[in-house]
Amino acid sequence: MTKGTLLQNASYLAGDGLTPTRGDILIKDGKIAGLGEGLNPEAGLDLVDASHYLVTPGFVNTHSHAAMSLLRGYGGDQNLKTWLTEYIWPVEAKLTDEDVYWGTLVSLVEMLAAGVTVIADMYDHMDAVAQACLDAGIRANLSRGMIGFNDDDRHSLKENDALYDRWHNAEGGRIKVWYGPHATNTCSPDYLAEVAAHAQNRATGIHIHVSETKEEFDELQEKYGQTPVALAQAAGLFKGPCLIAHGVWLTEEDKAILAANDVGLAHNPASNMKLASGACPVADLRQAGVKVGIGTDGASSNNAQSVLRDAQLAALMQKLTRLDPTLVSAQEALTMATIEGAQALHWDEEIGSIAVGKAADLVCFDTDKPWWIPNHEPAATLIYAAHSDDVDRVYAAGQLVYHQGDWPRLDTERIFYEGCSRAKKLLQG
Ligand SMILES: [Zn+2]
Incomplete structure (x- = not known):
């Protein structure tokens, strides 16, 4: 069990205004515990090089x-x-x-x-x-x-x-x-x-x-x-x-x-x-x-x-x-x-934006893709050019739930098998 995660040197969209910002994001106990430049990479934290990420709220x-x-x-x-x-x-x-x-x-x-x-x-x-x-x-x-x-x-x-x-x-x-x-x-x-x-x-x-x-x-x-x-x-x-x-x-x-x-x-x-x-x-x-x-x-x-x-x-x-x-x-x-x-959903006190104290529901987009270059307006790139495939990591309540084609909590082979076989049976009769 780690003490949390530190996304280092990220670009992220801060607050309800989704303001482009640069710095670190500290995740602890399921929440965003700190935001800012050069946060202390204390022992026990998972350190993630986030320099090629744009981090958005989930x-x-x-x-x-x-x-x-x-x-x-x-x-x-x-x-x-x-x-x-x-x-x-x-x-x-x-x-x-x-x-x-x-x-x-x-x-x-x-x-x-x-x-x-x-x-x-x-x-x-x-x-x-x-x-x-x-x-x-x-x-x-x-x-x-x-x-x-x-x-x-x-x-x-x-x-x-x-x-x-x-x-x-x-x-x-x-x-x-x-x-x-x-x-x-x-x-x-x-x-x-x-x-x-x-x-x-x-x-x-x-x-x-x-x-x-x-x-x-x-x-x-x-x-x-x-x-x-x-x-x-x-x-x-x-x-x-x-x-x-x-x-x-x-x-x-x-x-x-x-x-x-x-x-x-x-x-x-x-x-x-x-x-x-x-x-x-x-x-x-x-x-x-x-x-x-x-x-x-x-x-x-x-x-x-x-x-x-x-x-x-x-x-x-x-x-x-x-x-x-x-x-x-x-x-x-x-x-x-x-x-x-x-x-x-009347849930905005807890989720929906990147701010200290809010839940760590975060999406890390890999910006090393041609359609992200240049990136004058992150919102415009996200809405008009980005693909869901650009998502590299996802945290929900501070837990890593998706990373580069892997879902650490789930047995996707079994899920896809069950999905296919059950759908086939349902539609056959
Ligand atoms: Zn419906």
Whole structure:
């Protein structure tokens, strides 16, 4: 057991402002214990020559269904409703705890190598997801995805309660449990109100898909005379911490409601483009004060699990759809991928930026690559030119979880074998 790690002579992006800085980073007890030039390389520390690194905060994946790696490439190129009802849901009904455990690890291996140190994951068999996150060393906000229209659906709410009791604040707070009503169009308003009460009784948050497609937006207005956002508010979802995924179709009033209630938003540009759901008005929302994070969504609607790639897409998508190149700058995209994602998860006191006292969730990019030269604006290089493959080391809660094609905590040969064989079995019948 070492006393900690000292990254020496690094370039790093400091604080919530991601300010380019040069110096050492001292990691102790899972936290950033010191920053500055020439820190004391005391005996017992792991010394790392970081002179060719750019160190960034760990990327925050604000919306994932990690176990869907098992369905990567299955039923692609369909609209959301057809894809879910005819392809995804019938196969998901057959998943076991073991399938979800191994499927989640496949995604976590990919995410850690891409510098993702935090996920907000909504799915079924969540004990298996929690165990996979524990084993991989990643930080996680977990919720049981719940579809609810009648009394028969109460079992999943009980499962979310049990998940909370078992896992909330586990591993020194590395795992949090929120509630996961699936979506405003897959739960009745009464069910949403019941879930909100469960979350608020436990002083925890809610993660839900809201207004992903035009179809949902129109359907709810016809059925209830309310937009998905207004319906979520009326059901009481915004009384405590709440993270909505997508928020593609929003009225001006919806945007004001989200801002006034400090509702975070997980923007999933690859998924929204692939399913042709539309373009979330990210620039307007951020201007109104909404905290917007980046999400990968599941591996079957993206199909890669890199927040860096989605942050690039977020910038490009907003510029193109609004015909305005000044919207979502590289710096803003990087902010969304880090501290703003942490804010959307109400976790920013602990994670999301490089500052003394914060968790040591850090990504070391190897800058000895042609697309890093020159590097006038690190944010622009990261967002527009860098690849996830440039990631050389990743620390989560101070532990080295990825280094040059190796995941010290994980048996990747077994994970890839289980992932392939279980996916094959699921799709065969
Ligand atoms: Zn989703």
